Amino acid sequence: MLLQKPEYFTLQDIDAIADAIRERTDFRPRIGLILGSGLGSLAEEAEAEAIIPYSELPDWPVSTVQGHAGRLILGTLESQPVMILQGRVHYYEGYTMAQVGLPVRVMQRLGVEILIVTNAAGAVNPEFAPGDLMLINDHLNLIGMGGLNPLRGPNIDELGPRFPDMSQAYDRELQALARKVAKENNILLREGVYASLAGPSFETPADLRFLRGAGVDAVGMSTVPEVIVARHGGTRVLGISGISNKANLDGSTITTHEEVLEAGRVLVPKLLTLLRGVLRAL
Numbered sequence: 001m002l003l004q005k006p007e008y009f010t011l012q013d014i015d016a017i018a019d020a021i022r023e024r025t026d027f028r029p030r031i032g033l034i035l036g037s038g039l040g041s042l043a044e045e046a047e048a049e050a051i052i053p054y055s056e057l058p059d060w061p062v063s064t065v066q067g068h069a070g071r072l073i074l075g076t077l078e079s080q081p082v083m084i085l086q087g088r089v090h091y092y093e094g095y096t097m098a099q100v101g102l103p104v105r106v107m108q109r110l111g112v113e114i115l116i117v118t119n120a121a122g123a124v125n126p127e128f129a130p131g132d133l134m135l136i137n138d139h140l141n142l143i144g145m146g147g148l149n150p151l152r153g154p155n156i157d158e159l160g161p162r163f164p165d166m167s168q169a170y171d172r173e174l175q176a177l178a179r180k181v182a183k184e185n186n187i188l189l190r191e192g193v194y195a196s197l198a199g200p201s202f203e204t205p206a207d208l209r210f211l212r213g214a215g216v217d218a219v220g221m222s223t224v225p226e227v228i229v230a231r232h233g234g235t236r237v238l239g240i241s242g243i244s245n246k247a248n249l250d251g252s253t254i255t256t257h258e259e260v261l262e263a264g265r266v267l268v269p270k271l272l273t274l275l276r277g278v279l280r281a282l
């Protein structure tokens, strides 16, 4: 069997999905929220206007990983019109980078101006502990440096420029707001650089020492492609990592997906307080 995977999408492909969503609801989101591994239960907090399983949307990539529910929720959270992705897809699942970035494109066509992106990540910074939240203040696009960029292919000029700037991938005002909300709620908010790798294998101790040497604080297998697509289209980004495990720089412990999901349960209440506070202030 020959599996044909889209290497890139046209504006018509993207708009076909946006239209399919518009046919289901008149609701127009302003803020997009992507919920990472183990963090999907946050979606239950929204007052839903429409819930659409990914499988009912044309071309929409469906998450195959445990801990990712796979549905789209349009509704309000703290009086803000939000579009929540309960579960995302990753490159390691076999999707192309264009597919990984597609949901953000659809968000943009539906009018989303701000993307709040969350993930579960391993702590490379030795001071970070499982259960901590980390404000992403920059990323290291290692996966993209190797050639895997969601913007590869013909540029869609209607969406953004061929060579988009990434000097402020994470919006400074939104970062300041997150710090303020964390402080007001006595939430310890770490801060640092997130690196995304292709996965699905976790890092070796040598990989991790390399990342630490390169200034990385947390490592994961997502987020960066979605942020690149968001910035290409002029969407402002707030990124939060939930630290699910300590990365294993000396080889003394092992990392498991169960550990990542378990940490999600500790992280969800804190993340919810933080996100609610940010949404209220937007």
Ligand code: HPA
Binding pocket: 120, 121, 122, 123, 202, 203, 219, 220, 221, 244, 245, 246, 247, 255, 260
């Ligand atoms: N490495 C990569 N991805 C991850 C990790 C990790 O330690 N934890 C959660 N996602």
